[in-house]
Amino acid sequence: MSNKATLEINGEKHEFPLVVGTENEVGIDIKTFRAATNGVVTLDPGFKNTGSCESGITFLNGEQGILRYRGYAIEELADKADFLEVAFLLIFGELPTKDQLEKFHSDIKGQSIVDDDVKKIIDAFPKTAHPMGVLSSLTSALTAFNPSSVNVDSEEDMYNSVVRILGKFPVLVAWTMRKKQGLPLDYGDNSLGYVENVLQMMFKKPNQDYVQNPIIIDALDKLLILHADHEQNCSTSTVRIVGSSHAGLFASLSAGISALWGPLHGGANQAVIEMLEAIKEDGGDTHKYMAKAKDKTDPFRLMGFGHRVYKNFDPRARIIKKSADDVLADLGIEDPILEIAKGLEAEALSDDYFVKRKLYPNVDFYSGIIYRAMGIPIEMFTVMFALGRLPGWIAQWREMRLNKEPIGRPRQIYTGETLRDFKSINNR
Ligand code: CMC
Numbered sequence: 128m129s130n131k132a133t134l135e136i137n138g139e140k141h142e143f144p145l146v147v148g149t150e151n152e153v154g155i156d157i158k159t160f161r162a163a164t165n166g167v168v169t170l171d172p173g174f175k176n177t178g179s180c181e182s183g184i185t186f187l188n189g190e191q192g193i194l195r196y197r198g199y200a201i202e203e204l205a206d207k208a209d210f211l212e213v214a215f216l217l218i219f220g221e222l223p224t225k226d227q228l229e230k231f232h233s234d235i236k237g238q239s240i241v242d243d244d245v246k247k248i249i250d251a252f253p254k255t256a257h258p259m260g261v262l263s264s265l266t267s268a269l270t271a272f273n274p275s276s277v278n279v280d281s282e283e284d285m286y287n288s289v290v291r292i293l294g295k296f297p298v299l300v301a302w303t304m305r306k307k308q309g310l311p312l313d314y315g316d317n318s319l320g321y322v323e324n325v326l327q328m329m330f331k332k333p334n335q336d337y338v339q340n341p342i343i344i345d346a347l348d349k350l351l352i353l354h355a356d357h358e359q360n361c362s363t364s365t366v367r368i369v370g371s372s373h374a375g376l377f378a379s380l381s382a383g384i385s386a387l388w389g390p391l392h393g394g395a396n397q398a399v400i401e402m403l404e405a406i407k408e409d410g411g412d413t414h415k416y417m418a419k420a421k422d423k424t425d426p427f428r429l430m431g432f433g434h435r436v437y438k439n440f441d442p443r444a445r446i447i448k449k450s451a452d453d454v455l456a457d458l459g460i461e462d463p464i465l466e467i468a469k470g471l472e473a474e475a476l477s478d479d480y481f482v483k484r485k486l487y488p489n490v491d492f493y494s495g496i497i498y499r500a501m502g503i504p505i506e507m508f509t510v511m512f513a514l515g516r517l518p519g520w521i522a523q524w525r526e527m528r529l530n531k532e533p534i535g536r537p538r539q540i541y542t543g544e545t546l547r548d549f550k551s552i553n554n555r
Contacts, residue, residue: 136164150186154178161538168538175435178359180367180532184217184522185358189436194443196356197221205446210351211235211321214518217356218289218525231290236317238294239324241302242272249306258303258510259388265299267381276375279528288376289521297321300514301328304507322348325514330502342457343501346450347511350494353443354512356519360435362386362393366520367527368535376524383520384513390430393491393512399431400495400505403464406471411463413470421480431468431492432475438485447493451500460500468496 131142132155141163146154161168171177186195194201197216204213208222215223215231223231248268252261273291278284302312311333315324322344331337357363366383370376387393406416420429434441455462472488475481491512498508 136167170540179364180527182358182526184526185356187358187436189438192437192439192442201353201442202446205349205352208352210348213352213355214293217518217522232321234290235294238291239298239315239317241295241298245272246312249302249312252306254307258307258506259384261303262299262510262513263381263384266377266384269295270375270377285525292376292380292521293517296517297325297328297514300325300510303510304329304504322351342454346454346497347501349446349450350497351515353446353490354515356522360392362516363520363523366524370524370527371532371535379524380520387513387516388509393509395430395491396495396508396512397505399491400499402430403467406467407464411467413467413474417474417478429471429475431489433486434489437487437489440487441489443490444488444492447490447497451493451496454497454500458500462496462500465496468492
């Protein structure tokens with residue numbers, strides 16, 4: 128294969144080098160495009176064809192349904208690793224040794240106190256506030272309580288900010304839920320594992336002990352691993368682009384949380400359960416909703432289906448579907464919406480509309496069913512996604528800063544009015 132791409136504009140030929148990744152993905156390097164073509168730009172709304180960076184963190188092949196973190200298959204990580212190991216792997220590039228993992232966890236625990244004044248900020252939110260809005264605000268507010276900006280050239284500084292946010296973020300997650308439920312805003316227990324501590328902080332009632340359930344710990348650990356990174360998705364690209372202006376880590380993460388909130392992205396896990404509930408309330412007629420999803424005059428979409436990159440089964444969905452079955456069976460829960468979900472999936476997989484467009488269940492199709500079985504309120508589902516995605520956002524932010532990427536600033540093709548004369552207000 129030639130290592131150049133040639134483009135002809137108005138009879139003039141321009142050559143651009145090809146970039147080949149370690150998995151043989153090919154890109155056309157257009158860094159010099161605008162200068163070489165005298166001001167021509169590429170136009171790609173939604174960045175469907177645009178690589179925004181070179182990255183060594185996550186490999187995903189949507190056609191073959193492959194997802195790997197730092198070269199390790201997601202199936203193997205979900206089966207054999209725990210969430211903190213995966214967080215270390217994503218952020219620092221290698222699986223930790225036993226000593227590194229112990230130190231990492233101990234350093235995170237050392238940072239697990241959030242300034243008590245943050246509670247005043249939470250108190251100012253109405254109980255009706257959506258937890259994602261609260262979480263995004265609190266993450267941004269952490270900047271005020273931890274003002275030192277990261278010296279990205281100092282490994283120590285970088286490490287300290289990583290453990291600081293990994294320590295404080297679960298506290299904020301728990302507080303957003305407890306605020307809504309009118310429960311006291313407590314701290315965790317440093318004798319517990321990372322995921323056990325999250326569960327205890329979320330669910331412990333002031334007047335009784337919280338009894339840990341190994342099935343729930345294991346299922347949550349898996350869910351967090353499966354959500355931990357997904358290369359240049361909407362929220363991760365947001366984190367990178369905000370960080371590219373040299374805004375701090377917490378500010379960049381806060382923007383990522385806002386991006387994740389939308390129902391086309393992380394908010395889909397909440398939207399899936401709302402959709403399945405609505406179908407149940409409406410008599411459970413899945414055909415009716417399949418028809419709505421296919422009707423181009425109806426805005427309804429089958430939530431939890433389709434993906435920008437996966438044009439094959441989302442490998443995370445396979446693992447989560449099995450986990451949903453196991454968790455519900457282990458906990459002895461019969462959830463009628465699981466049957467509706469399976470019915471929709473079976474119909475969609477054999478329906479021409481979905482088959483032709485390569486629309487398969489995505490990670491969010493079954494995750495909400497597990498969260499619900501764990502007793503997590505529906506509005507908290509996307510917050511749980513954020514908790515899982517945190518190491519990925521950090522890893523991508525760190526990579527972007529260490530690679531000294533330039534500030535993100537796309538161009539546009541202007542389609543508005545050309546120059547016109549100002550009309551005074553009485554002549555309009
Ligand atoms: N239900 C019905 N039709 C769909 C759906 C769906 N869920 N998703 C895509 N389509 C159709 C779409 O109407 C279009 O049809 P046509 O070619 O006739 O115009 C075609 O499939 C391609 O869709 P698109 O919107 O151009 O694809 P996209 O890559 O821009 O969007 C998506 C990807 C995930 C936003 C979209 O599939 C969707 O809205 N899905 C539902 C929301 C959802 O589950 N989001 C979670 C994504 S996974 C979690 C995460 O990482 O964020």
